[in-house]
Amino acid sequence: MDTAHSEKKRILIIEDDTDECDLMAEHFSRYFRISGFVDNYDELMHLIQPEQPPQLILTSLNLPRKNGLEILQELKSNKNLQQIPVIIMSVSFPDFLKTQAMQMGASACVDKPELYSNYATFCKDIYNLTMQ
Template identity: 35%
Template sequence: MDYAKTVIYMADDDADDRYFMRQSLQEVYPWVTVVEAQDGSELLTLLDTWSQQPAPQPVHLILLDVNMPKVNGLEALRAIKANPLLRHIPAVMLSTSVEPAQMATAYQNGASMCLEKPHTYAHLNQISRSVSGFL
């Protein structure tokens, strides 16, 4: 694998959460490029633009906050998994509350993993390490 071309798309409506997640990912994987969206709608637009490129660089992982305005994480996940150009990309759902029913719905809709949003930077680094199998 060409680590210099590892790309993660991330959607979260909280700018601080995006910042700290990007910092953690780039601390654990210095070569990774993180493309950020502030909600599911913006993420789907970014992925649509990506998929229309003549030779798009592979996307290795999508991180989705479950609770976002406009298009929430579950709605974005459904749209991603319904698109033949995107459905192969692993998607990890992040939520402040890991409700069993919500997580079951995420898995039924194609989530690769569901994780509780971290409360400390050390826990954030654990989350970053836990996605290593997708990179």
């Protein structure tokens, strides 16, 4: 189910695992127009184009320097970026952190697949979340 290029939402992904980035690039490209991959907040801020910001930011919870919750807090306190939906993902995502993320303004908190073979389903599930 490929979506027409112009209809695809622009997604920016913050992930520091290159293998996962490769899998996401492969599977997310069916549903989204990938604006890029970065592995930290500073790179994110350099990559965001003010005239065409991403329509979705997907961030890993566990990252070097600022973690996903800190990135969420930065984005939600920036008046130019606070309307962008942010989905936080993690392999190990305790309920108390999911609750905290949702209270901070995350659009969703999702569990990353433990097996690479489950990435196709994971990416489709993220797409379905954004269409609700």
